Amino acid sequence: MSIKSFLPFALCLSVLLFSGSGFSFEQEMLQRAYDTISPALCVLTFTQETTDPRSGEQIRQNGFAVALNVSAEGLLLTNGHLQRDNVQSFNFRVTFRIDGKEQSYPAVLLKKPDDLNVSLLRLQSETPLTLPYVRFSTDAGLSLGEPVAILGIMGETLDFNRAIQEDRIISVLDAPRSTYCLGGQLKMGFVTGPVINRRGQVVGITGFDLAVAEGGEFFSRSGVPLVYQASLFEKHIASPPDQTQESVEAEEAWLGVFTQPLKEEFARYWNIPEAGGLIVSTVIPDSPAAAVGIVPGDIIRAFDGHPIRAIHDRDVLAFTQMVKEKAPGSEVEITLLRNGEELALTATLGHRPRAAQDADEYEDEHLGMVVREITRDLRILLNLGEEVQGVIVRRVVSGSAAQAARIQPGLIIMSMNSATIRDLDDYKEAAQFFKQDKPDEITLFVRAGAQTGFLRLRPRW
Amino acid sequence: MMPHTHVPLSVRLRHGFSYLLLLSAVVLAGGCASLSGNTQDRVLAARNRVAPALVHIRPVKEVFVSGKRTEVLTVGSGFIISADGYIVTNEHVAGESSEVWCILSDNTEHEARVVGVDPYTDVAVLKIEADRPFPYVRWGDSDAIEAGQMVLAMGSPHGLARSVSLGIISVRDRYLENASGMSSPYNNWIQTDAAINPGNSGGPLVNLKGDVVGINARMLSGAENLGFAIPANIARQVVTQIIDHGSVRRSALGLVFQEMTSKTDDPSARGVVIADVAPLSASYEAGVRPGDILIRLGNRPMHARHEEELPAVRKAVADLPVGEPVTLVLERGGEEMSFSVVTEEESAYKGRNAEFSEWGFTLVELTPDLARRAQLPGHTGVLVSGCLPGGLAASSGLTPGDIILKLDDTPVASLSDFMNLYKSVQENRKALTMLFVQKGALTRFVLIDQTNSKSSILDKEVLDHVD
Numbered sequence: 001m002s003i004k005s006f007l008p009f010a011l012c013l014s015v016l017l018f019s020g021s022g023f024s025f026e027q028e029m030l031q032r033a034y035d036t037i038s039p040a041l042c043v044l045t046f047t048q049e050t051t052d053p054r055s056g057e058q059i060r061q062n063g064f065a066v067a068l069n070v071s072a073e074g075l076l077l078t079n080g081h082l083q084r085d086n087v088q089s090f091n092f093r094v095t096f097r098i099d100g101k102e103q104s105y106p107a108v109l110l111k112k113p114d115d116l117n118v119s120l121l122r123l124q125s126e127t128p129l130t131l132p133y134v135r136f137s138t139d140a141g142l143s144l145g146e147p148v149a150i151l152g153i154m155g156e157t158l159d160f161n162r163a164i165q166e167d168r169i170i171s172v173l174d175a176p177r178s179t180y181c182l183g184g185q186l187k188m189g190f191v192t193g194p195v196i197n198r199r200g201q202v203v204g205i206t207g208f209d210l211a212v213a214e215g216g217e218f219f220s221r222s223g224v225p226l227v228y229q230a231s232l233f234e235k236h237i238a239s240p241p242d243q244t245q246e247s248v249e250a251e252e253a254w255l256g257v258f259t260q261p262l263k264e265e266f267a268r269y270w271n272i273p274e275a276g277g278l279i280v281s282t283v284i285p286d287s288p289a290a291a292v293g294i295v296p297g298d299i300i301r302a303f304d305g306h307p308i309r310a311i312h313d314r315d316v317l318a319f320t321q322m323v324k325e326k327a328p329g330s331e332v333e334i335t336l337l338r339n340g341e342e343l344a345l346t347a348t349l350g351h352r353p354r355a356a357q358d359a360d361e362y363e364d365e366h367l368g369m370v371v372r373e374i375t376r377d378l379r380i381l382l383n384l385g386e387e388v389q390g391v392i393v394r395r396v397v398s399g400s401a402a403q404a405a406r407i408q409p410g411l412i413i414m415s416m417n418s419a420t421i422r423d424l425d426d427y428k429e430a431a432q433f434f435k436q437d438k439p440d441e442i443t444l445f446v447r448a449g450a451q452t453g454f455l456r457l458r459p460r461w
Numbered sequence: 462m463m464p465h466t467h468v469p470l471s472v473r474l475r476h477g478f479s480y481l482l483l484l485s486a487v488v489l490a491g492g493c494a495s496l497s498g499n500t501q502d503r504v505l506a507a508r509n510r511v512a513p514a515l516v517h518i519r520p521v522k523e524v525f526v527s528g529k530r531t532e533v534l535t536v537g538s539g540f541i542i543s544a545d546g547y548i549v550t551n552e553h554v555a556g557e558s559s560e561v562w563c564i565l566s567d568n569t570e571h572e573a574r575v576v577g578v579d580p581y582t583d584v585a586v587l588k589i590e591a592d593r594p595f596p597y598v599r600w601g602d603s604d605a606i607e608a609g610q611m612v613l614a615m616g617s618p619h620g621l622a623r624s625v626s627l628g629i630i631s632v633r634d635r636y637l638e639n640a641s642g643m644s645s646p647y648n649n650w651i652q653t654d655a656a657i658n659p660g661n662s663g664g665p666l667v668n669l670k671g672d673v674v675g676i677n678a679r680m681l682s683g684a685e686n687l688g689f690a691i692p693a694n695i696a697r698q699v700v701t702q703i704i705d706h707g708s709v710r711r712s713a714l715g716l717v718f719q720e721m722t723s724k725t726d727d728p729s730a731r732g733v734v735i736a737d738v739a740p741l742s743a744s745y746e747a748g749v750r751p752g753d754i755l756i757r758l759g760n761r762p763m764h765a766r767h768e769e770e771l772p773a774v775r776k777a778v779a780d781l782p783v784g785e786p787v788t789l790v791l792e793r794g795g796e797e798m799s800f801s802v803v804t805e806e807e808s809a810y811k812g813r814n815a816e817f818s819e820w821g822f823t824l825v826e827l828t829p830d831l832a833r834r835a836q837l838p839g840h841t842g843v844l845v846s847g848c849l850p851g852g853l854a855a856s857s858g859l860t861p862g863d864i865i866l867k868l869d870d871t872p873v874a875s876l877s878d879f880m881n882l883y884k885s886v887q888e889n890r891k892a893l894t895m896l897f898v899q900k901g902a903l904t905r906f907v908l909i910d911q912t913n914s915k916s917s918i919l920d921k922e923v924l925d926h927v928d
Contacts, residue, residue: 383901385836449834450833453736454736456723
């Protein structure tokens, strides 16, 4: 055997040795990250009530999740799946483990940010607190193939012990926002876990976006574990949202159009020399857009002085964001192309209508159902004409008078006995009256799909 | 309430014999010892009376699946009703078929002409020709049947011709709610426990006199011995109209009825509740509103305390002459009011289908019911029923459920409108065509770029240059 045949082997080895520091973590570094960050990792326990959207059946169970403390006074980030359309979570308790000792505090859920599938909680304590927390590096990005370490908590059987795992960035998405995809599987206790780069900086947390099936309106890429980089939630840490309970009126602006991008072949079809813009596909009745006379087929080329050159489907989201960030009531100039001619309009933006998940509900204990207002988005989703007024049944209590009368979720109640029900206030007023009057039965005029009919209901007073 | 699944009984032939293995495992216990000799004779006589007129039907049905028109071979049952060769079966057996083959009891095979179909009652009439008289059945009086009475179901379950099963009438007037458009609005159903399986569709339900009292047409899936037949008296009227006019013409008032118990328990309350009034209908224009109680239609008193009585009310409306005024006497807030309403013709039960192979999609005509669900004023537009995966329509973003409102700038009012526009697009080899479509409450533009579909155009060009 000659010495030559050893040479390539030796070369390989030396490369491997060098890359040891370049492509993975050193044990010492992981230990350091673990020691400094794991005290800010908490076990969050809660009770969750999930409503089956079809049957209205409710299941209650206890759960736990990882919460990450981001402020000395106790502000925590956790998985946004706690706040979904058909899920109610409560009884929050956060447990820290500091120097082997456990400290537990009650917490309240804050209003969910509308741009990120992350929930925020505030600790409740009568005395001022000084708790261990994580500081993020907001200027550090991640690159393709870069290794990361993630801290998490193992299950109850392993005594909620803190743990660390390595992973790698397998994809970097730049639109509609910077998102990093992780290559490995994210174990249960690693969702919302802090993500550390090789320099030991905490660059973000892990999470999953909501899928449409989960009632998600977020950029839907559910299924792939993501890294939410710190710059995405920095503002929510600096000025945390209010409590969920005090539902605040949305202050976002609204134009009332659905659009699609003016792609190259669309521009060719309409003989528009330059592609890019937003084709108005739908105008919502009674919206600011309808008021100013915008019609389907108009092409938005500028909004409030900003040229609109949308080409990709995802560009529509950027426009939505642009409209949202205006002040409701403000006047904006919109430049349109209509039949090839340029046209300038001044529209007065309205308040963005409330989404179904923020809709007011009323629980009628006597009839055994929960009804809610018909919000604009439900009206669009269910394709209800403006002439359909009433309240929509959200849940029917099993075994209740409402269930006996064959009332099902989705049914629209338009009158009760002689009282016309146009909205939730009408319903509450009627319910109040029935509570005193205690009629043996109530006749409902309802709508199911496209058809109307009558139902008789025997309340149990 | 448990949802009904009314399964039509026709069956694809290629699945017809797969269950034979199962059959061999079934042990017939006890024989028919419970039948007295007299009953046995009557069963035999009834079977023998009908058997010569029993027909095994093999239609080649046109189906539109995944944006493509295809043909499938199915199997059903039927029976001859006259010496000159009229055959009765179900609409869901013989409707929308390109060929219908009938195999008679003597094993002769005849290609039948479809005389007419009535999807509302699921009745179809076929005609076969021969130079000799055919054996035929005798109709019975379905109003005279009783629950508990013995009946035979005859036909081709799972494609097995000449099958007979025995049972009783379980309920003589079962009301089936119109779930998934599978139920006739104008009649109740005869429910029987005589074994009925896919393939029995269109076959006769026979009493022990050997008279046909019903046409077997439905079964409840996942249940046992819950079969349903169209009453003979309803079927006979429909058959007569199809033979005389080729179709059944009915009147409509745009009203949906509900039984009186939906509003009151008072047994003395007469009439039928008006649950819904179609927008733009003559009744709506005349001022009829949901909640009104219809007490007389012309001179005929109307009454439906329970839902089983609703089909008779609907039939009374349908039987009115089309396009003539009728007086509705309604009760509203304790007062009687009269309205004169001109009847409209009841619209088609289902729309016509068409395939557009160059774009790879299929369309179906909008029925008023579909149009109403889509919140369309009037009945304009055509519904995309399927898009072929990989086809031009699918890759351009057209999806099943879209309603096409415009092609380029021309409104599409009907399927024939669209067919004409499409034809000219193809003839002119137009590169870009814009569709304006609606889905739910949202509208959008879909651009079809035919320059992308190189293969079909290339083929044409190659052919053009062949001398």
